[in-house]
Amino acid sequence: MTERRKAFPTSEELRIWRDFIETTEALRAELASRLQAESSLSPGDYVVLLALSEAEGRRLRPSELAARIGWERSRLSHQVRRMERRGLVRREECAVDSRGAEVVLTDEGAAAFANASRPHLRAIRELFVHPLSEDDLAATERITSALRNGLMAGRGA
Amino acid sequence: MTERRKAFPTSEELRIWRDFIETTEALRAELASRLQAESSLSPGDYVVLLALSEAEGRRLRPSELAARIGWERSRLSHQVRRMERRGLVRREECAVDSRGAEVVLTDEGAAAFANASRPHLRAIRELFVHPLSEDDLAATERITSALRNGLMAGRGA
DNA sequence: CGGTAATGATTGACGCGTCAACAAGTCGCC
DNA sequence: GGCGACTTGTTGACGCGTCAATCATTACCG
Structure with a gap:
């Protein structure tokens, strides 16, 4: 409790932070690059296709879709426009x-998702699950949760 | 060793992965948003200004700068163009x-960085260092390192 | 030397994400 | 019914990142 009022990270903490953020960024980029190479899909394409695949009747209202994947409506609208051009999805009017x-x-779109899914899951296993021990994985869960709580507190307060 | 040949993540592993990637993404976004609000700087602006601040004579060759921050030259060129428009940096011809x-x-640019630095470090402490225990921080280091090794192996092999 | 390869740097096109503005429809309530 | 408030969804502008192409200059080497 000698450091309770500390305002800035130590250089050690900063090093850990930089390694962390750079590595997660590199991981994200590598996954995206493989997805693109293997399936010609962006991560955005993938999550939209996933959500629609799981949806009743393979269709969703934009707002509902956006909510399920945690996106803003505007972002989704742009994404859908791009995906529509490539024939992955279609827009229809809503009856009600x-x-x-x-x-x-x-x-x-369904076929593209089906083809993308397996290699993508394999890549997640290879690049995330496999390098980590069971303890690491459990620790990841704890850390993720702690960071998420910190974010809630930081945004709310 | 009963699972050595497993090709896909379990749903438990997938849940941990999704939480992880979403949380790191949210963390990145929150930091970026605060930096923008407090200093009108993007994360890209910040790392460029940081590198130049630490450089001999506050100047660097584009290639050298790109190497120090781990960017492609092209990306840096675009970034510098945008920053030049705002007066944060200047391009000069090279004598040699x-x-x-x-x-x-x-x-x-130096002033902007000086103003941005303190609140940014505070935010890193608040959103990353503070929510984690000492053990968490050590675990983060181990996990980061394991993931980085996995990436090397995955890209090389 | 002279020509080819490598390097330094930039650019243009295009996909992606955010923000603010907007059109159009529905809801609530008197 | 009608009027204001909210909701749905889209768009435009702009910053950011990647990729491929380009141009100028320098380095290499036979």
């Missing part, structure tokens, strides 16, 4: 709410 | 190599 729309998974 | 250039930190 004339403002609304529906995003529908096309057969092409 | 007529192909080359030099990126020079302006007084404005």
Whole structure:
């Protein structure tokens, strides 16, 4: 308790921080690059296709879809526009709410997701699960949770 | 060793992965948003200004600068163009190599970095260091290192 | 030397993400 | 019914990142 009022990280803490943020960034980039190379899909494409695949009738209202994957509506709208151009999804009007729309998974989109899924999961295993021991994995869970709590507190307070 | 040949992550492992990647992403976004709000700087601005601040004579050749922060030259070139427009850095011709250039930190850029630095370090402490125990921090270091090794192996092999 | 390769740096095109503005529809409530 | 408030969804502008192409200069080497 001699350091309770410390305002800045020590250089040791800063080193750990930099390693952490650079490594997670590199991991993200490597996964994205493999996904792109193997399936011509971006991470954004993937999460949208995943959500639609799991949805009732392979279709969702944009707002609902955005909520499920934790995106802003605007971001989703841009993403859907790009995906529609490539035939992965289709927009339809919504019967019950004339403002609304529906995003529908096309057969092409479903096929693209099916092809992407296995190599992507393999890559997650190879680059994330495999390098970590069981203890590491448990520690990751604890750390993730602590950081998430810190974020909540930081945004709320 | 009953699972050595497993190709895909279990749903438990997948959950940990998703939490991990979403949380690190949220952390990155929160830091970026605070930096922007407090100092009108992007993370890219910050690392460039940091590198130039520490450089001999507050100036660096683009290639050298890119190497120090681990960026591609092209990315840096775009970044410098944007920063030059805002007066944070200046481009000069290089005396010893007529192909080359030099990126020079302006007084404005130095001031912007000085103003940004303290709140940014405070935010890193608040959102990363503080939520983690000493053990967590040590575990983070181990995990980071394991993931980095996994990346090396994955890219090389 | 002279020509080819390598290096330094930039650019343009394009995908992605955020923010603010906007159009259009629905809801609540008198 | 009608009017204001909220919701749904889209768009445009702009910053950011990657990739491939380009140009100028320097280095290598036969």
